[in-house]
Amino acid sequence: MFVRRNIPWSWTLYYAWPSLLYFLAVDLTVYWQRDRIQQLHLDLPFEPISMMATALAIFLGFKNNEAYGRWWEARKIWGLAVNYSRAWARQVLTLMDSPEAEHVELSEFQKQLIYRHIAFIHALRIFLRSTSSFPQEETADEPVSARNDYRECRPFIDDDEFKQMKRSDNPPEVLMQMQGRGLQQARRRAWVSEYVLIQLDQTLVEFNNVQGRAERIKKTPLPRPYSYFQRVIVHVLGTLLPFGLVANMGWLMVPLSFVVSFVFLALDLIGSRTEDPFENRVDDTPLSAISRTIERNMREALGEKDLPAPLEPERGVLL
Amino acid sequence: MFVRRNIPWSWTLYYAWPSLLYFLAVDLTVYWQRDRIQQLHLDLPFEPISMMATALAIFLGFKNNEAYGRWWEARKIWGLAVNYSRAWARQVLTLMDSPEAEHVELSEFQKQLIYRHIAFIHALRIFLRSTSSFPQEETADEPVSARNDYRECRPFIDDDEFKQMKRSDNPPEVLMQMQGRGLQQARRRAWVSEYVLIQLDQTLVEFNNVQGRAERIKKTPLPRPYSYFQRVIVHVLGTLLPFGLVANMGWLMVPLSFVVSFVFLALDLIGSRTEDPFENRVDDTPLSAISRTIERNMREALGEKDLPAPLEPERGVLL
Amino acid sequence: MFVRRNIPWSWTLYYAWPSLLYFLAVDLTVYWQRDRIQQLHLDLPFEPISMMATALAIFLGFKNNEAYGRWWEARKIWGLAVNYSRAWARQVLTLMDSPEAEHVELSEFQKQLIYRHIAFIHALRIFLRSTSSFPQEETADEPVSARNDYRECRPFIDDDEFKQMKRSDNPPEVLMQMQGRGLQQARRRAWVSEYVLIQLDQTLVEFNNVQGRAERIKKTPLPRPYSYFQRVIVHVLGTLLPFGLVANMGWLMVPLSFVVSFVFLALDLIGSRTEDPFENRVDDTPLSAISRTIERNMREALGEKDLPAPLEPERGVLL
Amino acid sequence: MFVRRNIPWSWTLYYAWPSLLYFLAVDLTVYWQRDRIQQLHLDLPFEPISMMATALAIFLGFKNNEAYGRWWEARKIWGLAVNYSRAWARQVLTLMDSPEAEHVELSEFQKQLIYRHIAFIHALRIFLRSTSSFPQEETADEPVSARNDYRECRPFIDDDEFKQMKRSDNPPEVLMQMQGRGLQQARRRAWVSEYVLIQLDQTLVEFNNVQGRAERIKKTPLPRPYSYFQRVIVHVLGTLLPFGLVANMGWLMVPLSFVVSFVFLALDLIGSRTEDPFENRVDDTPLSAISRTIERNMREALGEKDLPAPLEPERGVLL
Amino acid sequence: MFVRRNIPWSWTLYYAWPSLLYFLAVDLTVYWQRDRIQQLHLDLPFEPISMMATALAIFLGFKNNEAYGRWWEARKIWGLAVNYSRAWARQVLTLMDSPEAEHVELSEFQKQLIYRHIAFIHALRIFLRSTSSFPQEETADEPVSARNDYRECRPFIDDDEFKQMKRSDNPPEVLMQMQGRGLQQARRRAWVSEYVLIQLDQTLVEFNNVQGRAERIKKTPLPRPYSYFQRVIVHVLGTLLPFGLVANMGWLMVPLSFVVSFVFLALDLIGSRTEDPFENRVDDTPLSAISRTIERNMREALGEKDLPAPLEPERGVLL
Incomplete structure (x- = not known):
């Protein structure tokens, strides 16, 4: 996620240069060949181009709307993860009870439930970021990126659990099953009544929803035809524009056509x-920063003092 | 669901060729008859055509918005099916309990509840995909399609249940009723308290909602007048366009008019x-892939090792 | 609800003929008086008309959006009626229990609760469709219509209940009160625990919501000024159009102006x-078909075999 | 709320006359001074005006969307008040129980809870309508208005409660607190179990939400800059329009400019x-009619026969 | 939040002057150099500029939509804080009970839970307003601002709690943990049953959601590229406009170009x-006023008479 208000032009060029080069080439070619074009009557009236541009603008508006909707829903989902994580910590710490004699054991068990939850959050982040779902916008390496390695979960669960989790192709789901079995044990030890058990299970259902909703966005791209045809139409427009301007303008046609094409391409x-x-x-939702926040909140609720620092933006980007 | 970023042009033509052929015919006819058209003053001013195109673009934007809304809601519904299926498996396995002596029986019973749920998911997919609801966009056979046969449910339920399910014209609903009767038996065996019974019933209510919402989309098309008049207006526009361009342009009118018509048709x-x-x-929501995922998750929760492979896209399409 | 993809032109004309006749009259008059119009300088520049049309198109887009929103919400509400009806049947049949001796009585009672629910659904449909709320779009009789008579509820409730229901001016609400009293009796007979009682009451609250939301749409039209001024502006536009075209075109002005006016009118x-x-x-949400579906589902859940057939579209319309 | 389909033109003028007069004055002045204007080159090209109008139309669309969203949310909130009021009546009457000896006392108590709820509904309506929150659109007195006086609550609560309610500056909130204390007494009398107590409290939470959401709309206007600048731009547009038309048109400029300005002003x-x-x-959400409906439903649920008549529209307006 | 209907022009200039100055400079320069511009053929055709403006208007519409959505969601979140605060007060006061002997202690404890909630609300407001999240729109000091100092929480909690809260970098979260531990004590004293405990914990979960959702908006800006490129395009448009108008107009070009640029800049x-x-x-959501309302409601529910006055707008702004 960009946090700077200004996007450096170098980054814009980084993503857009092939199309921009193409537009420039077309514009310059048309300008250099303007005599031949007018002779061959290859110049176009501007109205139909303008009409197409209006339709394109409306559909780019639609696309940006839906793209933003996906991005914001992703942020909302992780916001829910924050809220219910805090609730989970409070519930685990205040709704369970035991006879005096088992207090130490219970404390240990509560810490285990909360630590395993931290592992779940990290695992979910890594699962979402390291899986290659479907072909993405092709770009070279990103200027900034985050480390995503299941070993980050290692400090929060024991060896067996870590092995089991690594074996599965859906590690966070495996951790959720462990949490369920954990609660079942607590019930057998009578640390929770059946009523509290159900309540805690309901909070786990919320995490099922968090994971499932995030997976839905990860695994279901915006319908490809919407993206694809808009990209095509932007390039068609950029190709027709200089032909529409060549009749009435001098060399200014080149920068004007280029700027207008760039506006549509940018959108x-x-x-x-x-x-x-x-x-x-x-441009990612800042999963690393959010999961760090959750880790901090969880450990603070356990009374730990030595918390990891919050993540800071790097080169204006928070990941 | 397309997963490739590029839609092959052959597929676009596959769906669009009758209209494209019509546009081409009109464009060429107008071009060949341009002398007669100008003589008879059949050429049109461009402004009213442009005005109509703006209105059309706005309404196509509306249609795409709603169509996408339906598609995305369909995906959300099946996302809920994933989330609550995982919750169902966890709840069935961790909220039920029995005296030591009945542990084997209980395990068997839990497996039955989870297997019948897999059958429900497959039955819902097949029910949605094999019912012919209302007349669809007429096209020849699809380039890629999925197998949808109730026999896929057979391995997960017993003979009686399969027969009963096949008799009904709403098989998934019949399976939900069986799940309800199953929980009633568990209550009579005292494997669940009344409180847990209600909790599990609430999860079944979520599946009622999943099924009902999917049926709503299946059985209620986007209001036909919206679709119909927009299709008509696209063709009216494609017909008027060459008359609007014939006065000022040479042969370039044909490709230009064709491209602009194509843009509107594509949208x-x-x-x-x-x-x-x-x-x-x-273009379907990938029900086959999602129900395979659910089957895998359910069986993994039961501790099975020999899981069916996840579905892979075929020719860039995931079904 | 139309289910055919094509709307017959005769039906379009049926609703639109007065406005179309008016547009045609204006177009023809302007054409026949074109000499006098040009002499008196009554011809208009096209730009301001085009500007008005753009604004109009945007507002028609808004209206269609909201109108569709109401229609789709209506469908969603009735979808919820389907989902919770199925849940109601399952809950009534599986969450109640009695000593062996009262099994027959309990069965009878369960059937009564489910039958009264069928009566509620039919009563709600009839209540919504037979009440005349506020002045509607004035049209002659509809080409297709459904029977809506409270006597359809008669087979599902006893005489006293039917009389009581007929006396009230909100019959479905009266049936909901009866369901509440029914549950109270079941509690007194100890067929449900207090916990199950509350659970069943919660499902009744869902039906309160279904009814109340449907009444909201029925009794609160889209704010009249939105509808009214858009209709006025469409006619203003249709009146100005021929004056904007008369200067540059011959007889083609008449069909062109007519077609463009028709596009806006249609939207x-x-x-x-x-x-x-x-x-x-x-154009109604298909209440008759949906309430038939619910009746079928309810009676199938009771194990009845002799179900009424699902409703079929008549002349391409499902009601 | 208007219920007539046609808005009388006199009412439109009633609200719009100062702006319309201004537009007319500008249009006439420009027409009378057209010679001088052309001499001084004060006539404007139409394209930039048209460009501004397109932007304005898009933003008016945005404003209408949000304004309608507020209005419709207001109606939804009061719809929830209807639904949960009906549920409240049913729950109070069917979920409470007492030993035989206290039946009369219980009945009286139930009536009190339901009557106090009627008082709450009326108090909420009056609270919303009689508070002057923030400066409104300045107009003279409205052609139709409703009576809003806290004395309407008097018949439904006792003297002490009425005095206490009048003292507070948030009377409905005070009534909610009384309902809470009422339930606490019922618990002490053992008329409700703790479980039912919580259930009824949950319904009160819904009323907290109804009140709070209505207060939110009342106390938070649509951000002023949105409204203000759009109003300014409409007037700028109406001022520039005649200068844009004066060069090409005769006296027709006056009505044309006026009509186009009116279209934007109306929106x-x-x-x-x-x-x-x-x-x-x-234009209000019809609170008076809705609270009358709730009063009728409540009293019918208590078995009363002598219900107040439903409110009827007055001069085409339901308040 | 502005509450006046008119925004003073001085404030508009206050925020917009650097861009306005730039537009004016460009317009004047182009006007003074018009001979040279026409000689060098630096004048531009208007159509491509108009086309760009249409696209820009659509995207500004999108941005305003999303910006308003964030603002309104912020207000909704704080509306929920109001609703659940009222419910919290009622629940704390009516759902807890104790033996006669502990009544004084219980009262004291209830007051403590409610006062600590007031502290939570103030702390949340201050946390949101005093944290500097990401770079904002750069402006000089605001004409009106509110005091935000954690010492405002001091009167509602004891010394230890205040210190603990000040130590953390998320004070409201710390207060929520204290509330949880408070409820745990009440359970140990048997002032609440386990069932009521869970119910009160559920209300705390709502406050977790209120805080988390507010933090989400605070910490996640509208994606920067949306804001940034729109600002750039507005300035590109304002730069090209005078070149598009210079050919056909005299000095009027300057004010016209300036006004049109201003319209886009304002939006x-x-x-x-x-x-x-x-x-x-x-332009903030009025957190100070809302948290004052909550404080008043809480203290009124405790029966206090000496309430702080509601906040009044200052210079037309409510903070």
Whole structure:
């Protein structure tokens, strides 16, 4: 996620240069060949181009709307993860009870439930970011990226659990099953009544929802035809524009046509970059920062003092 | 669901060729008859055409919005099916309990509840995809399609249940009733308290909602007048365009008019293809892949090792 | 609800003919008086008309959006009725229990609760469709319409209940009160625990919501000024158009002006016809079909074999 | 709320006349001074005006959307009040129980809970309509208005409660607190179990939400800059229009410019009139009619026969 | 939050002057150099500029929509804080009970739970407003601002709690943990049953949601590229406009170009000012006023008479 208000032009060029080069080439070619074009009557009236541009603008508006909707829903989902994580910590610490004699054991058990939850959050982040779902916008390496390695979960669970989790192709789901079995044990030890058990299970259902909703966005791209045809139409428009301007203008045609093409391209690119929020890219929802926040909140609730520092933006990007 | 970023042009032509052929015919006819058209003053001013195109673009935007809304809601519904299926498996396995002596029986019973749930998911998919609800966009056979046969439910339920399910015209609903009667038996065996019984019933209510919401989308098309008049207006526009261009342009009129018509047609077609997400077509919500995921998750929760492989896209399409 | 993909032109004319006749009259008059118009300088520049049309198109887009929103919410509400009806049947049949001796009595009682629910659904449909709320789009009789008579509820409740229901001016609400009293009796007979009683009451609250939301749409039209001024502006536009075209065109002005006016009129009419979904008209949400589905599901859950057939579309319309 | 389909033109003028007069004055002045204007080159090209109008139309669309959203949310909130009021009556009457000896006392107590709820509904309506929150659209007195006086609550509560309620500056909130204390007494008398107590408290939470959501709309206007700048731009547009038309047209410029200005003004006014739904104006959400409906439903549930008549529209307006 | 209907022009200039100055400079320069411009053929055709403006208007519409959505969601979140605070007060006061002997202690404890909630509300407001999250729109000091100092929480909690809260970098979260531990004590004293305990914990979960959702808006800006490129395009448009008008107009070009540029700039600025609602600026959601309302409601529910006065707008702004 960009946090700077200004996007450096170098980054814009980084993503847009092939299309921009193409537009420039067309514009210059048309300008250099303007005599031949007028002779061959290859110049176009501007109205139909303008009409197409209006339709395109409306559909780019639609695309940006939906892309932003996906990005914002992704952020909402992780916001729910924050809220219910805090509730989970409070519930685990205040709704369970035991006879005096088992207090130490219970404390240990509560810490285990909360630590395993931290592992779940990290695992979910890594699961979302490291899986390659479907072909993405093709770009070279991102200027900034985050580390995503299941070993980050290691400190929060024991060896057996870590092995079991690594074996599965859906590690966070495996951790959720462990949490369920954990609660079942607590019930057998009578640390929770059946009523409290159900309540805690309901909070786990919320995490099922958090995971499932995030997976839905990860695994279901914005319908490809919407993206694809808009990209095509932007390039068609950029190709026709100089032909529409060549009749009435001198060399100014080149920068004007280029700027207008760039406006439409920028609007298309912004949508394409926002539509997939879990790809370890600079436009991502800041999963690393959020999962760090959750880790901090959990450990603070356990009374720990030595918390990891919150993540800071790097080169204006928070990941 | 397309997963490739690029839609092959052959597929676009596959769906659009009758209209494209019509546009080409009109464009060429107008071009060949341009002398007669100008003589008879059949050429049109461009402004009213442009005005109509603006209105059309706005309404195509509306249609695409709603069509996408239906498609995305379909995906959300099946996302809920994933989330609550995982919760169902955890709840069945951790909230039920029995005296030591009945542990084997209980295990068997739990497996039955989870297997019958897999059958429900497959039955719901097949029910949605194999029912012919209302007349669809007429196209020849789809390039890629999925197998949808109630026999896929057979391995997960016993003979009686399968027969009973096949007799009904709403098989998933019959399976839900069986789940309800199953829970009633568990209550009589005292494997669940009344409180847990209600909790599990609430999860079944979620599946009632999943099924009912999917049926709503299946059985209620986007209001036909919206689709119909937009298709008509696209063709009216494609017909008027060459008359609006014939006065000022040479042969370039033909490709220009064709391209602009194609842009509007493409936007209309994208909507029409997305609006019905349960028709066993290449634009479908990927029900087969999702129900496979659920089956895998359920069986993994039961501790099975020999899971069926996840579905892979075929020719860039995941069904 | 139309289910055919094509709307017959005769039906379009049926609703639109007065406005179309008016447009035609204006277009022809302007054409026949074109000499006098040009002499008197009554011809108009096209730009301001085009500007007005753009604004109009945006507002028609808004209206169609909201009208569709109302129609789709109506469908969602009845979808909830389907989902919770199925849940109600399952809950009534599986969450109640009695000593062996009262099994027959209990069965009878369960059937009564489910039958009274069928009566509620039919009564709600009839209540919505037979009440005349506020002045509607004035049209002659609809080409297709459904029977809506409270006597359809008669087979599902006893004489006393039917009389009581007929006396009230809100029959479905009266049936809901009876369901509440029914549950109270079951509690006194100890067929349900207090916990189950509350659970069943919660399902009744869902039906309160279904009824109240449907009444909200029925009794609160889309704010009249939105509809009214858009209709006025469509006619103003249709009146100005021929004056804007008369200067540059010959007889082609008449069909062109007529077609463009028709496009805007069609978009306005589509909205107006969709905005009120409970009026026993061809564009209605298909309440008759949905309540038949619920009746079938309820009776199938009771194990009945002799179910009424699902409703079929008549002349392409499902009501 | 208007219920007539046609808005009388006199009412439109009633709200719009100062702006309309201004537009007319500008148009006439420009027409009378057209020679001088052309001499001084004060005539404007139409394209930039048209460009501004397109932007304005898009933003008026946004404003109407949000204004309608507020109005419709207001109606939804009061719809929830209807639904949960019915549920409240049913729950109070069927979920409470007492030994035989206290039946009369219990009945009296139930009636008190339901009557106090009627008082709450009326108090909420009056609270919303009689408070002057923030400066409104300035108009003279409304053609139709409703009576809003806390004395209407008097018949439903006793003297002490009425005095206490009058003292507070948030009377409905005070009544909610009384309902809470009422339930506490019922618990002490053992008329409700703790479980039922919580259930009834949950219904009170719904009323907290109804009140709080209505207060939110009442106390938070649509952000002023949105409204204000749109109104300014409409007037700027109406001022520039005649200068844009003066070069090419004769006297027809005056009505044409006036009509186009009126179209934009109407769209702005519709939004402004809908955005605040609780101001005792003709465009209000019909609180009086809805609270009458609730009163009728409550008293019918108590078995009363002598119900007040439903409210009827007055001069086409339901308040 | 502005409550006046008119925004003083001085404030508009206050935020917009650098861009306005730039537009004026460009317009004047182009006007003074018009001979040279026409000689060098630096004048531009208007159509491509108009086309760009249409696209820009659509995207500014999108931005305003999302910015308003954030602002309104912020207000909704704080509306929920109001609703659940009232419910919290009622629940704390009516759902807890104790033996006669502990009544004084219980009363004291209830007051403590409610006072600590007031502290939570103030702490949340201050946390949101005093944290500097990400770079904001750069402006000089705001004309009106509110005091935000954690010492305002001091009167509602004891010394230890205040210290603990000040130590943390998320004070409201710390207060929520204290509330949880408070409820645990009440359970140990048997003032609440386990069932009531869970119910009160559920209300705390709502406050977790209120805090988490507010933090989400605070910490996640509207994606920067959306804001940034729109601001850039507005300035590109304002730069090209005079070149597009210079050919056909005299000195009127300067004010016309300036006005049109201003319209687009205003629409951009409105969005930018609304998008971040928790920055202690004049456009903020009125947190100070809302938290004062909550404090008043809480203390009134405790029966206190000496309530702080509601906040009044200052210079037309409510903070």
